Amino acid sequence: MTPPPIRLHDLTCVHDRHPAVHHLSGRFVPGSLTAVVGPNGAGKTTLLRALAGLHPAHDGRIDRGGLAPDRVALLPQAGTLDRSFPVSCRDVVALGAWARMGPFRRLPAEAAARTDAALREVGLAGFERRLVGTLSAGQFQRVLFARLAVQDAPVLLLDEPFNAVDSRTAGDLMALIRSWHDQGRTVIAVLHDLELVLRAFPETLLLAREPVAWGPTARVLSAENRLRARLAAEAWSEESVPCRDAA
Amino acid sequence: MSFHWLLEPFALGFMRRALAGCVALSLAGPPLGVLLVLRRMSLTSDVLQHGILPGVALGALVGGFSLWAMGLGGVLAGLAVALLAGWLARASGGREDSQLAGVYLVALALGVAIVSATRGVDLAHLLFGSVMAVDDEALLLMAGSASAALLGLAVIWRPLVLESFDPGFMRAVGGHGGVWHLAFMGLVVLCVVGGFAALGTLMSVGLMMLPAVAARHFAPDLPGQVRAAVVLALVASVAGLLLSFHADVPAGPAIVLSAGALWAAGLLVGPRESLRARVWRPHLRG
Numbered sequence: 191m192t193p194p195p196i197r198l199h200d201l202t203c204v205h206d207r208h209p210a211v212h213h214l215s216g217r218f219v220p221g222s223l224t225a226v227v228g229p230n231g232a233g234k235t236t237l238l239r240a241l242a243g244l245h246p247a248h249d250g251r252i253d254r255g256g257l258a259p260d261r262v263a264l265l266p267q268a269g270t271l272d273r274s275f276p277v278s279c280r281d282v283v284a285l286g287a288w289a290r291m292g293p294f295r296r297l298p299a300e301a302a303a304r305t306d307a308a309l310r311e312v313g314l315a316g317f318e319r320r321l322v323g324t325l326s327a328g329q330f331q332r333v334l335f336a337r338l339a340v341q342d343a344p345v346l347l348l349d350e351p352f353n354a355v356d357s358r359t360a361g362d363l364m365a366l367i368r369s370w371h372d373q374g375r376t377v378i379a380v381l382h383d384l385e386l387v388l389r390a391f392p393e394t395l396l397l398a399r400e401p402v403a404w405g406p407t408a409r410v411l412s413a414e415n416r417l418r419a420r421l422a423a424e425a426w427s428e429e430s431v432p433c434r435d436a437a
Numbered sequence: 438m439s440f441h442w443l444l445e446p447f448a449l450g451f452m453r454r455a456l457a458g459c460v461a462l463s464l465a466g467p468p469l470g471v472l473l474v475l476r477r478m479s480l481t482s483d484v485l486q487h488g489i490l491p492g493v494a495l496g497a498l499v500g501g502f503s504l505w506a507m508g509l510g511g512v513l514a515g516l517a518v519a520l521l522a523g524w525l526a527r528a529s530g531g532r533e534d535s536q537l538a539g540v541y542l543v544a545l546a547l548g549v550a551i552v553s554a555t556r557g558v559d560l561a562h563l564l565f566g567s568v569m570a571v572d573d574e575a576l577l578l579m580a581g582s583a584s585a586a587l588l589g590l591a592v593i594w595r596p597l598v599l600e601s602f603d604p605g606f607m608r609a610v611g612g613h614g615g616v617w618h619l620a621f622m623g624l625v626v627l628c629v630v631g632g633f634a635a636l637g638t639l640m641s642v643g644l645m646m647l648p649a650v651a652a653r654h655f656a657p658d659l660p661g662q663v664r665a666a667v668v669l670a671l672v673a674s675v676a677g678l679l680l681s682f683h684a685d686v687p688a689g690p691a692i693v694l695s696a697g698a699l700w701a702a703g704l705l706v707g708p709r710e711s712l713r714a715r716v717w718r719p720h721l722r723g
Binding site for chain 2: 263272289
């Protein structure tokens with residue numbers, strides 16, 4: 191599996207004219223495993239949503255190398271989905287095959303088998319018919335990981351994948367992420383646990399709306415960079431003026 | 438024991454027609470209602486039913502009380518209100534309930550004003566329905582629109598459920614969520630208009646929403662809730678028509694009251710998430 195590189199050209203994304211991602215340029219190397227870190231409000235989620243095609247670029251652009259929409263998979267932040275919705279685990283996981291079945295076609299046999307296999311991979315064998323409303327937060331996160339496995343996308347975007355899960359679940363899910371990395375997929379994850387980032391993520395993008403540093407993790411996460419990130423993220427102002435860098 | 442009171446009313450032609458029409462609506466409306474509840478759009482159904490009134494009244498004014506003119510007017514007005522409500526919900530950034538309340542108050546007032554200015558239209562019949570009004574033409578309208586709504590729902594079921602559960606995923610995989618939402622609104626409008634002849638514009642959503650609200654007390658999963666809602670609506674239709682016949686209550690309120698009684702029963706003694714389930718059932722070992 192060789193995904194194309196994902197290039198950002200002077201990307202700016204805004205919320206109500208205030209930049210959430212500000213003049214970000216660079217590229218995610220094919221097959222790289224990158225952590226996106228930064229203080230709250232640094233634009234990490236916005237960047238992921240922009241990469242997934244859910245947030246428009248206000249200035250600049252994203253080059254996804256011609257990947258179809260469903261070839262970039264997004265794990266949304268926990269809590270953004272209605273977990274009381276009365277659907278079964280199998281139905282949710284099978285949605286990963288959406289591009290292969292669409293709104294009207296039957297679920298292909300291959301995708302049905304893949305669905306059950308994915309539930310086993312995330313440790314939820316026997317949960318096929320359970321409603322998602324009966325799951326714990328950690329189990330629900332495992333279901334969403336199984337859906338990612340079925341989606342089988344070359345590029346994966348994970349927004350705080352280990353929030354609200356216990357350490358055992360986090361360990362299991364990290365093993366899955368590592369296997370996706372080994373298969374040559376590009377994985378980009380928003381994370382807050384810097385020790386985990388230092389241990390398991392070769393590349394890091396330190397974001398504070400502006401890019402602070404992007405490259406090998408140990409270099410990016412220097413004390414100096416982390417301080418710069420915190421100061422930059424706090425510079426939100428009600429009376430902000432138009433950015434002079436804007437063309 | 439005699440069952441005259443149960444069977445005798447349905448010896449009358451208009452009662453049989455009303456029953457057939459309500460059975461059709463009971464098959465189509467509650468599944469739509471279950472999805473409205475899950476999409477947290479229960480209030481929107483209220484807005485739609487108020488929204489069709491000006492259209493129905495204008496249809497009566499222009500088309501000379503032709504049922505089809507009133508129905509067409511209702512569908513057009515309902516679609517306009519659905520679009521307006523959808524746009525307001527997006528534009529108001531999450532404060533949609535106040536916007537929707539505003540829309541339905543204005544629509545209701547407008548409808549009543551038009552009806553009052555039109556001689557020969559009985560406002561009470563229009564608002565609350567009348568089983569006596571169910572002639573062959575009305576039955577055709579009820580059954581036709583209910584069938585179309587049910588078929589349409591079957592076609593858009595999967596994308597609609599996905600769009601309700603995880604709209605972000607739907608957009609990210611390139612499925613256009615807005616299309617399914619609009620189609621769904623169209624089906625709801627169709628079903629509400631279908632019910633207005635017998636149930637009245639103010640009551641026809643009741644047969645759609647109350648069984649759907651009650652369904653969660655009877656089944657845990659989505660298919661089960663849909664089935665439960667349909668059964669509840671069928672029971673409410675029969676009970677309501679009998680109540681209407683014997684107690685001389687308009688059919689709309691009678692059916693909605695019956696559905697309300699079933700909801701209360703579900704809330705109190707239903708198998709799931711009811712008072713009984715909470716109080717009298719011991720917890721399990723694991």
